[in-house]
Amino acid sequence: MTTTDPTEAVATGSLEDAASALDAADPLRAHRDAFVGAETSLVYFDGNSLGRPLRASVERLAAFARDEWGGRLIRGWDESWMQLPFDIGDAVGRAAIGASAGQTVIGDSTTVLLYKLVRAAFDAAVAADPARVEIVVDRDNFPTDRYLVEGIAAERGGRVRWIVPTPSPHAAGASRGASGRVGPVDLAGGVSASALRSAVGSETAVVLLSHVAYRSGYLTDAAALTRIAHDAGALIVWDLCHSAGSVPVQADAWDFDLAVGCTYKYLNGGPGSPAFAYVASRLQDRLAQPIQGWMGTADVFAMGPSYRPADGMRRFLSGTPPIVGMLAMQDTLDLLEEVGIEAVRAKSVALTEFAVRVADELLAPLGVTVASPRDPAERGGHVTLSHPAMRAVTARLWTQDVIPDYRDPGGLRIGLSPLSTSFAETLAGLRAVEAAVRAES
Template sequence: MSEPGAQEPRVREPGAHELRARAEKLDAEDALAHKRAEFVLDDAVYLDGNSLGALPAGVPDRVADVVRRQWGELRIRSWDESGWWTAPERIGDRIAPLVGTGPGRIVVGDSTSVNILKALVAAVRMAGEGRDEIVVDATTFPTDGYIAASAARLTGRTLRPVAPSEIPGALGDRTAAVLLNHVDYRTGRLHDLPSLTAAVHGAGALAVWDLCHSAGALPVGLDEHGVDLAVGCTYKYLNGGPGSPAYLYVRADLQSRFDSPLPGWNSHAEPFGMRAGYEPAEGALRGRVGTPDILSMLALEAALDVWRDVSVEAVRAKSLALTDFFLECVEAYVPRGRVESLTPAAHPERGSQVALRCDDAGDVMRRLIERGVVGDFRAPDVLRFGFTPLYVGFADAERAARVLGELLTA
């Protein structure tokens, strides 16, 4: 697929008929196929759930109830009677099993960026004096890098960008905290959370993980692997809606030491005491800041209903099967040398997206969307296709690759 050279016939072995037949068989055998009916979808192949998940069908009525009854009729009584006040930790407990932790360790609220600042500054403070360096994933999403630089300025530390593969050798007595992405947003590469966390701990530092591109797509194992702090968004594989609130995880034994750089009245031990002095609440509640964004938060709570009968392990198995099949279809349909896969072939190194390098990627994605295949483009030359196993099927994967092949052969 990546070798240069003259274009070959558009369909190589296996042929289109065989691939379509296999897709039909795989969809018929798919244990998660019934979940597709729980989303609002159309005839398009939607492969952009790694940017914005599809709308779960149960969300509109639930949001309508929040607006019309809880807000419109109960009004301020809903803070107690409708459970608004406890929503951040209640919804956090629903996210917990999807990332491998238990109740009382996750609080929902604010944006990913704000939660990265909380987690990273708190990690540096817990690391103590004498550790004057923050290490950040050099390939990270830009905002993570911006926030890490700000955290370094706020705490008087030096920021050191390092490629994930080189992090174990870069750690030492100066390292206070390390900020890493579980999955590379450009390439879909899955970084080794267990071994990297162990390396960080071996250096006496704290590990902060960004789970935006892994939560809801694959097992994370926060407790199992001793992750110190983690953050993530909820609008990708968790399907919480545009701008839905993010979440913050603090390991249970670190919660009493968690010193947030953004103490607010919602994280006070007595929030309605209105005292001038700040006293942090116990547990994950320390991660709260201001008044929760109730409308989007309760939309997220409704969206999480689709997970009630689903295991993350089953999602991971289908994700790998989907991305394997899509790559096979791309190999068959796309002229050799026209695209290059940036996504690792090895399962342990792959998230739930496929990234293809293509010289005219921006124009190609525009034309794909016109043909009903929705992925996205990352400058300068990357086509990204996100596979959300709850609603993407094998026929979708085959159709997306076939349309791509037709566009690149024309």
């Protein structure tokens, strides 16, 4: 079939016709060429774990090593590097998380920043009301989040209240047996308003939730859940690792207290690039972060006999900022500001909708189910495909330059970065998944 009408091609044509029409109509398609490797035949389905680098970032890193590090040496700290965590943090706020200036900073790893903010929130809550000793988290949250909460509760004499994710009514393949029990496929759901409301109360100190579930891609209603936590008198910390740069976030408008997100996924900061921390301005002077280091002091170079925290976001720093590690994300932030996060989200929805269609046509006959919400309003930027053979399928695909990732139980994640992924690439990769499932079944 040949047509110049993308709507007709998508609705009635072959998968190849649909991919071609969607690519032709994509307003972001020109930006794909800005990424290293996009011109190759490799299919990259793991942008939700590590984004492709921009060509501009390669040049930026080389220029920094040559001109700033090599040319200016230690003078660079006074000339720009000391301010860089705050300038780039504000760029994250503008481009990716809807935060006004002075509330976001680039700092340590995601794990360290989550520890700082959850622990600071817990201590502040207990100081205000000693009865508030519970940290609320869901059982399907990312392992680091769960492990940290358990550790902080043990360290500070608190306890953990667990939420079991709520099944999604829109989950692909969701079903109930005669007993009414929900099967494992319903992990496509997540933390609902009713589940959180049942978990929080007068003993809740802090809630820790992920905006997008790392396994299924479930997208929470962050504004509604934030209100529920606040109505219970608790603070809430948002993990934005799988949403920043992929779905719109409005930290200020949604009345966030605190948030942490990584920068190596949709922000393309590179392997192990430092995370960002958001602390609402109303809380900054109230919270005492637990890792007291010289970079968070009121006078960094005073080298005084005791710790006195700085005002504002500097107090949430600890040690020397990882300058080289925060350089590459600047180019993606510039691009996000240029195109707008709403355009990125529109492309993301189109990509995941197409991936679900392809999975239904090619993979469902092989016993593969879509373990992500079907409603795009409940789905972030990735789609999880479930089948008992997916661990072996993933290993086979990697040898063929098709790169998804695997998450137990039996989940192959298709991470589609809107700025660097095409519809044709998505189709080629899913056809390879089909062949691999056949080979491993």
